[in-house]
Amino acid sequence: MGMEVAFEEKEFLACCGSNLFAKEMAAVAPFSSIEAAIAAARDIWFNKVDVNGWLEAFAAHPQIGQSPSPNHKSEISAQWSKGEQSTAMETATDSTLQELSEWNVRYWKKFGFVFLICASGRSTTEILVEVKKRYPNRPIVEFEIAAEEQMKIIELRLAKLFSSKERSALSGDQNSAIITKKVEDRVSIIRAHLTAASEGSASKASKIPVRTRPPITTHVLDVSQGFPAPGMEVLLEIWRGSQPRPTFGGSDESSWVRQGFSTTDKDGRSGQLMSIVDSVNPGIYKISFNTGKYCPGGFFPYVSIVFEIKESQKLEHFHVPLLFSPFSFSTYRGS
Template sequence: MICASGRTAAEVLAELKRRYTNRPIVELEAAAQEELKITELRLTKLFSLEPTVPSTTIEGPTVQSDKAAGSSNRSRPPITTHVLDIARGSPASGIEVHLEMWKDCSAPPSFNNKDFSGWETLGYSVTNNDGRSGQLMDIVDNIAPGFYRISFNTGKYAPAGFFPYVSIIFEIKENQAAEHFHVPLLHSPFSFTTYRGS
């Protein structure tokens, strides 16, 4: 399986030839990633037609594109997320999600820096029945490099759980400005994990 969207026939053939010698378990993982890309594209198209998830983006200087607003080549914002409740084995709906960017130019956020006043909210949303948040930021071609924090109100979702909230801080480098960053949360009452998705 391969996500052919935006690829030429030669690119698809080259990718399949590269994967041909994969061990079965490696190929299953690759196929699952491709299936995820296809599903995300379909969901993006579906939700762009019917915006049913409440979300708010807050105006901010996160765009590095010379294009006018609304003329992006992207079909979704540069940063997206979803939440899965791994204890129940289903999407986690109704979780508040906030996206922020570090704006303090004097020093980057660090483990030892306990000053949280440098964070500026870009947008917020609530996860839908599929566990996906609404749009947390504008759709732009290039995202500003820097430190971003995505936070989830897990305590409201699971009051008896160990984590009142989960915040994930990640850095986008200058050479990554045109990339997409999917930052999902896999949550249970007593553990959570994340990864950079596609």
Template sequence: MGSVFDEKDFLASCGSTKFSNNMVAAGPFSTLQDAIQAARDIWFNKVDVNGWLEAFAAHPQIGQTPSRDHKSPTFAQWSKGEQSTAMSTATEVTLQELVQWNARYREKFGFVFLICASGRSTPEILTELKIRYQNRPIIEFEIAAQEQMKITELRLAKLFSNNVDTASAIKSLSTTNIATKAEDRVNIIGAHLTAATRATGAKPAHIPNRTRPPITTHVLDTSRGCPASGIEVRLEMWKDDQARPQFGEADIGGWILLGSSSTDKDGRSGQLLNMVEDLVPGVYRISFNTGKYNPNGFFPYVSIVFEIRESQKWDHFHVPLLLSPFSLSTYRGS
């Protein structure tokens, strides 16, 4: 017997009436994984543009309190909780800047800036907002829909964590080898499991099914204010079992090529890594042939080295490059 939820439950998860109706019709769902698989299919293949815009409109702007007369009180409550990290890391200055950029974003795209805010600080959100503001509307519309799906998955997990049958099922899984070595996906996203689930003493099994490769990148030409296309990109991993790359030491022979590509017209690289569920922990390097792109620039090439730890192997790592002929920066995105 699967978990039974109604339209109000799924409306709290997404904000789209068409989505919630389709989820009810597709249910009941035996597991959270089944619900997420159905949700992805419904959201990306069955909900139309109006449904997407309805879901976007249900969200308050980052930094604002949800309306008390929201059509779903649970939706409003969850939105407030998901912004808790942003609010706790905000200052008067960053909040004012966030309000200004939110207004600019809405004026350009016609809908609220949407991002899965759980666990993100205000500076992180501001950085992402400014980068995405450079996108063309059709690109940004798709990104907003992907962020909405992340939020929906998080909230579906909350629904299931409140369900007695699901909590019992999770508890029974704790005796299996799978649950013993599984990572709590909900804790990775935002640590929002309820006290009832924690009381069982069990870890819900990790939910697979990535929708994109686990390591991605894009390049933005900040001197021109546009994506940088045609830049060769290489992804490598350090494979020397006897050592690891150290600052100031030669690293010849330790790097193994995992994949290569070139950035497209939107500055995004092609697939650099296979669609694996869990990454191998270790040190990775993304290199960009910036000298070919900017022949008269300062950087013949750029390499970004970063480490993925055991606890992060199910995370997604977006490592972009913000480039001009004489400066560069990067950050870890999502």
């Protein structure tokens, strides 16, 4: 994007229901690119918004199976939430809606906030499976997952805003109906990576799971369109060379050992690149994206991101997303 894009505070509030977040974002706007906006948003969300602000943002989401309240603080956000739940409502029966309502209440009583999940394209039955899988989690685990997923919501909704601003600048008001439709369709990805589940079964109820997902995950966002990037091939490798780490300028590609391969789904999420293990092997990892196949006219035939997991980090989670456009890309270490 070649020019700075201005937003109003209410637009940031549509991305995140925390008033402090919206105020802080408005204070540092405008932004020259979606990457700059996301970088600012991550800093504000994790370093300036407190726990009360997190809970305020969670509370802005209606429970799955329910419509936003009439006094919802953001009309745009309410529209997105409605679109998000469309598939669930279309596939619902009286019995599944009743069961979902009961699980929403049970989840709320345990964790103190609504159950958040990427609902677009999911049936009510699929959502029920997920809430049952995540319910055994410790409250602190769920709270951290929710905070990370809210950041993904922010990230993707910012992309929608940037996309709509660009389209409006190019074509004026005639695109308003198209933008509204795209907003409703794309809101499905706002919770793109909620896959938490208990590793223990009923027979292992006494064991508290450490992992709820593979230790290394990724997603791809096509920031040039404000959409997730479906159908992009992703490869995860680990360094197994004679030296403890690859050297700058080295060319021993045979020393990289394949760990997993997948293709991103409609929400830009990669499939499982490795097993769900409590402790990941420390070492140098490389995650590569086949950007040339996804975008044949772009500048990058592929993109590789090399990162290190230290011994002291082997119990942590590493989310390494790719924010991609035909002539630029960026990444960050999520969790």
